[in-house]
Amino acid sequence: MADKPRVAIFDFTGCEGCELNQLNFEDQLLDILAHVDIVEWREAMDGQVDEYDIAFVEGSLSTPDCINRINEIRRKTKVLVALGACAVQGGVNGMKNTRPIDEVRQEVYGDDKYLFPTLPALALSSVVKVDYNVRGCPMTQIEFLKVFTSLVMGKEPIEPDHSVCVDCKLKENECVYEKGMICLGPVTRAGCDAHCPSFGQYCTGCRGLVSHPNLKGMEEILVEHGLSVDEAWKRLELYNANELEGVRP
Amino acid sequence: MVQFYLEGDRISEFVAHLMKQKPVYAPHRKGQKSFSFEKTENAEDVVLDYVRTMHSIKKYFLPPREELLHFDLTKNESDPVEIPMSEAVFLGVHSYDLAAVGRLDYNFTVGSPEKNYLTRRQNAIFIGVSFEPDKFHFSGSVGIRPEDSTGCDIFLTKLFDGYVLEILTDKGQELMEGLNLPAHDAGKPATGHFHQHIFVPQAKLSEVMEHSYDNPVWEETAGKCVGCGTCNLVCPTCYCFNVEENVDITATKGSRERHWDGCMLREFSEVAGGEVFRETLAARQRHRIFRKFKYISDQTGQPWCVGCGRCTTYCTAGISIVSIVNRLIGDYERAAVAPV
Amino acid sequence: MNLSELKTPAELEDLYHPVMAEIKEVKRLSAMETYYRVELPGGEDLGHMPGQFVELSIFGVGEAPFSISSSPTLKGSFELGVRRAGMLTDVLLRQQPGTKIGIRGPFGNGIDVEKFKGKDVLIIAGGIGLVPMRSMINYVIDNRDQFGKLIICYGSKSDQDLLFTDELAQWEKDPAIDYHVTVDQGSDSWQGNTGVITTLIPGLDLDLANTVCCICGPPVMYRFALLSLKSKGFADENIYMSLERRMKCGVGKCGHCQINHSYVCQDGPVYHYPDIKSMQEAL
Incomplete structure (x- = not known):
């Protein structure tokens, strides 16, 4: 490739864990940098530029200012990649959307609430066109590498649309339900190589739902394994509040 | 012996x-x-x-x-x-x-x-x-x-x-050779009993399946099934696979890899352009059961289910292959004796 | 199955390893479709029959099935007509003549041309269904004396989407070919038929007892084409159809292309209609 793609990295409302996860590519960081020029990254460098080829964007949109900024990023970039659960689905921030926004403002900011305009936490895709997703909380490193390599090669990344159970079974992990835990793997989108179950933990659903989830069926599974209906939906909403808005019976 | x-x-x-x-x-x-x-x-x-x-x-x-081949993108060559x-x-x-x-x-x-x-x-x-x-x-x-x-x-x-x-x-x-064990002259003990049974043999099952295409059990099962694919992946006779490319981060080399796949997954029958040929969970459940008791079985005379119970054991939704098959048998037999 | 009766595994061919073939020619057919002429090493013939497909791959990108568009009578290379429909075809679109791509195949049964010999041949092709049907059409044209009349019905979304327009013009002119074309929606300059492909069928002049038909098109087309043929009095046993599924491995192993009990990559993609009438998943 003659000119290296110019990459910019941005963050919105989130814990910045996804960006840190990028810096954590100890073995691959130099290989990554060999393919691209990073032209803007607040967490690691100074300065701003006018245009770039690929924008990696972390965090959900939760203030009017966020909306302006993401629109500007979209204008400046050829490809926009949402990075992590907050950017892809709204993430845990989306939980606030299940309550009246004024109540949330009051609780967080108290009497100063009028100084802090706030919106429901939105996925990037609800405001601008998102080309590709790197899911997970924090974003899945192996998926980032796949998406990144695809972009460098000029091919469209494949977004998996099967359950975490598939990856988990391929590794012959003991099913965490066997250990008496509650797991959202059956309706959660794979691509993380069943990271949490592989370490004996249950899946919290951070990568979002598969495209055609049977939510009634999942509710029954969760209730069958000891949750109340309300607890079941709260589990599902942890990372998917936006998608499940109005879906819960 | x-x-x-x-x-x-x-x-x-x-x-x-x-x-x-x-x-x-x-x-x-x-x-x-x-x-x-x-x-x-x-x-x-x-x-x-x-x-x-x-x-x-x-x-x-x-x-x-399983890696099927390795490739070198700089030379556009592959090795088995x-x-x-x-x-x-x-x-x-x-x-x-x-x-x-x-x-x-x-x-x-x-x-x-x-x-x-x-x-x-x-x-x-x-x-x-x-x-x-x-x-x-x-x-x-x-x-x-x-x-x-x-x-x-x-x-x-x-x-x-x-x-x-x-x-x-x-x-x-x-x-x-080289391990000396005493001879065993007495008989062998009887092994235990099964607690679950399919009530008819394969020859009859084939006939049952023939008449079960539109049985309501597929829709009912689909209500509980979340399409996670576990039943396929733990099945000892399932052999379907998908093939994907892995490219390393240098974008110069990689491998073509196959991995187990399953007909319960929506992506399984999707073609380029987005058409999904087995769109509903009901159709996929039917396909799964027919693959075990009808399709290959009609050609070979053998059930392609070996009765290990894994699909039922590991189904978080509690879907039982034995219950589905017995339900089909029951419905078929009832229909056969019902007055016209 | 007794494994000892088989060849030793070392003697078996590697089913999944492609040969590297060279793209010799690339032409844009329409906004979505592109033509490729591909040559195997040493100009060896692919050895296919009309209706068969190959697995085409680009390392690092992927592999997918594509219908062969050229007739077996074309020697030294073979042709494909590829619709842009995903990652592999996107990347393929950027390849220039001289590029090497992986080819496995030919796979599938193809059209049993013996069943068409001595008969009038009716081809019904919708959209990119023309790509494989073109193989049969040119096979008939190149073996004129073995077949009766050639009747072609071709339907497309619009006149902009018509494929192989040079050849269409020749077929139209050819007095030995009864050629009909229609588009769902024509542009201002379109002067031909407008309407779905089935509107062409009632007007056909057919010798029903002596005509064999082959259909290929988008999934929704088959049922309507069948209805039109039947109301015309066409017998089931004279109908063949080529079906699309996800033929991932091409060798009857991976399971993706199954229609009920049948592997499309083995028993198809061309089916005799009476054989699939009772297969609920087929049409």
Whole structure:
């Protein structure tokens, strides 16, 4: 490739864990940098530029200012990649959307609430066109590498649309339900190589739902394994509040 | 046939004797409550008295992930991947899992014989072991008894303390050379009873399935099923796979890799352009059950389900293959006697 | 199955390893479709029959099935007509003549041309269904004396989407070919038929007792084409159809292309209609 793609990295409302996860590519960081020029990254460098080829964007949109900024990023970039659960689905921030926004403002900011305009936490895709997703909380490193390599090669990344159970079974992990835990793997989108179950933990659903989830069926599974209906939906909403808005019976 | 007595406290010695000759793959404890076939490193870790493993020994002949070729993008060239011959002993195999290997042998030899599978499969030595059916086993209904030694080189039948060891082939005889076990003159104990049954044999099932295409059970099952694919992935006779490219971060080399896939997954029947040919979970459940009791079975006369109970054991939604099949049988028989 | 009766695995061919073939020619057919002429090493013939497909791959990108568009009578190379429909075809679109791509195949049964010999041949092709049907059409044209009349019905979304327009013009002119074309929606300059492909069928002049038909098109087309043929009096046993599924491995192993009990990559993609009438998943 003659000119290296110019990459910019941005963050919105989130814990910045996804960006840190990028810096954590100890073995691959130099290989990554060999393919691209990073032209803007607040967490690691100074300065701003006018245009770039690929924008990696972390965090959900939760203030009017966020909306302006993401629109500007979209204008400046050829490809926009949402990075992590907050950017892809709204993430845990989306939980606030299940309550009246004024109540949330009051609780967080108290009497100063009028100084802090706030919106429901939105996925990037609800405001601008998102080309590709790197899911997970924090974003899945192996998926980032796949998406990144695809972009460098000029091919469209494949977004998996099967359950975490598939990856988990391929590794012959003991099913965490066997250990008496509650797991959202059956309706959660794979691509993380069943990271949490592989370490004996249950899946919290951070990568979002598969495209055609049977939510009634999942509710029954969760209730069958000891949750109340309300607890079941709260589990599902942890990372998917936006998608499940109005879906819960 | 010669029978020997393998005393309970000599099992490790027996395993060690095998390990001196060839790699030994056998059931081990895994996690809190599970078992899995593993390469034996310590003879003492082998558990012959196990319920079921999540994956059958299929995983050694058709690995969950397998590289089909390596490529070099800078030269646009590829190399085939060396497939290791498996000179190995598979110890502690239940009869239904060995029956499943027989089914896979058919799938990978019919039409175009597949080098990858057959290379791994060719030199396998099997030591079977009887099992005590738990609440999910139903292999008796598909003609596979716990004491069935078909395909084994050596077979072990559980006694109160230890096993009756039968040598069934020359390969088995060779393996046993140098290990002196006392002869066993008494008979073999009866094995346990199954707690689950499919009520009719395959010949009849084929007819039942023929009339079950529009049975409401598919929709009802689809209400509970979340389409996670687990039932496919733990099935010892499922052999479907997908192929994907892996490219390393330098974007200069990588591999073409296949991995297990399943017809319960929505993506499975999707073609370029987005058309999905088995869109509903009901249609996918029907396809899964018909693949076990109708499609290949009509051609071979054998059920492609071996009654291991894995799909039911590991289904978090509690969907039971036996209940579905018996429901179809019941509905068919009721319809047959119903007045016109 | 007795494994010992088989060849030793070392003697078996590697089913999944492609040969590297060279793209000799690339032409844009329409906004979505591109033509490729591909040559195997040493100019060896692919050895296919009309209706068969190949698995085409680009390392690092992927592999997918594509219908062969050229007739077996074309020697030294073969042709494909590829619709842009995903990652692999996107990347393929950027390849220039001289590029090497992986080819496995030919796979599938193809059209049993013996069943068409001595008969009038009716081809019904919708959209990119023309790509494989073109193989049969040119096979008939190149073996004129073995077949009766050639009747072609071709339907497309619009006149902009018509494929192989040079050849269409020749077929139209050819007095030995009864050629009909229609588009769902024509542009201002379109002067031909407008309407779905089935509107062409009632007007056809057919010798029903002596005509064999082959259909290929988008999934929704088959049922309507069948209805039109039947109301015309066409017998089931004279109908063949080529079906699309996800033929991932091409060798009857991976399971993706199954229609009920049938593997499309083995028993198809061309089916005799009476054989699939009772297969609920087929049409």
